[in-house]
Amino acid sequence: MSLRVVRADVNQPSPRPGDTAATDPALDLVLDNPAWASLTGAHAHLGEGNDLARRFRSDVSPFSAVRDWSDPDVWAAILDLVGYDADFLAAPHEDVPVPAGWAHGNTLHGVQLVETAQVAARPDEEAVVLGAADVPEMIDLVERAQPGPFLTRTHELGRYVGLRRDGRLVAMAGERLRPGGWVELSAVATDERYRGQGLASRLALDVVHHARERGERTFLHATADNTTAIRLYEHLGFALRRGVTFGSVRTPAAP
Structure with missing residues (x-):
């Protein structure tokens, strides 16, 4: 498989705000956390949660998201949202440890x-x-x-x-x-x-x-x-x- 990788062009001028046609996908950080951007933007009315953790309503989509896994308050925010002994369908990066009592679910590798x-x-x-x-x-x-x-x-x-x-x-x-x-x-x-x-x-x-x-x-x-x-x-x-x-x-x- 020989996928063409989108790479940033350092000589490309910075895009103007709102100018999606000029945005380099390699630099567009909104794509690094698209579920959060969606849940706090266009799909806010279809979700629920707080300032650190959100999820889609149960009859819309199973997906969830957090603003920033490095925020130490994110775990309390998830617990406040889904409760005890429940699954939150988003996972931190491998270098972010989960607190005691929490557990990782199954992981699946993919591509964007x-x-x-x-x-x-x-x-x-x-x-x-x-x-x-x-x-x-x-x-x-x-x-x-x-x-x-x-x-x-x-x-x-x-x-x-x-x-x-x-x-x-x-x-x-x-x-x-x-x-x-x-x-x-x-x-x-x-x-x-x-x-x-x-x-x-x-x-x-x-x-x-x-x-x-x-x-x-x-x-x-x-x-x-x-x-x-x-x-x-x-x-x-x-x-x-x-x-x-x-x-x-x-x-x-x-x-």
């Missing part, structure tokens, strides 16, 4: 990719916008294709589109996290019987197109071992920005 100018974004005339009435079909497709978690209100995170065959939803894609100036491509799923027809690519390019229309750029996450998906996104023009680790911590049992 960002769009480049090579992405030939375009609207798909056959794509239909999906909403609340389509949730049962969307959940059914996600359960079969397994692109990642999708709940009853996940569609409220952004714009979701799909393709139908004989009235049945066979492919979908949409928007998840919304850190400032960026939107996360997510829930890219295709019915097994319709794979190999380029449906996922068409919908991904549609998502990128409409994000650009709003002045936003697109990024995404994939597990590091999902080489098929990573190759697809590289072929579309996405580039590796950094590696990421998905994980969780469990709060102590009640005293």
Whole structure:
């Protein structure tokens, strides 16, 4: 696998505030903590928490985030948010020790990719916008294709589109996290019987197109071992920005 890595150009002029087109993804620190930026920005109304720890509402998304793992008060903030003997779906860096009584959950290595100018974004005339009435079909497709978690209100995170065959939803894609100036491509799923027809690519390019229309750029996450998906996104023009680790911590049992 030969992903093109986005690198900072030290000779590039500093972007103006709000000028996302001029922002170098390698320097855009909002992408280092996109869940927190989303939960304190565009998706604040879909989350709950405090100044140090936040999470999405349970019917929207399982993801959580903290402002800064190095803040010594972050552990009390998490405990205040989720309570004792509970999982918090975010994990500190390996060099940040968890307090006594806390435990690391399973970890999963992944990658973060960002769009480049090579992405030939375009609207798909056959794509239909999906909403609340389509949730049962969307959940059914996600359960079969397994692109990642999708709940009853996940569609409220952004714009979701799909393709139908004989009235049945066979492919979908949409928007998840919304850190400032960026939107996360997510829930890219295709019915097994319709794979190999380029449906996922068409919908991904549609998502990128409409994000650009709003002045936003697109990024995404994939597990590091999902080489098929990573190759697809590289072929579309996405580039590796950094590696990421998905994980969780469990709060102590009640005293």
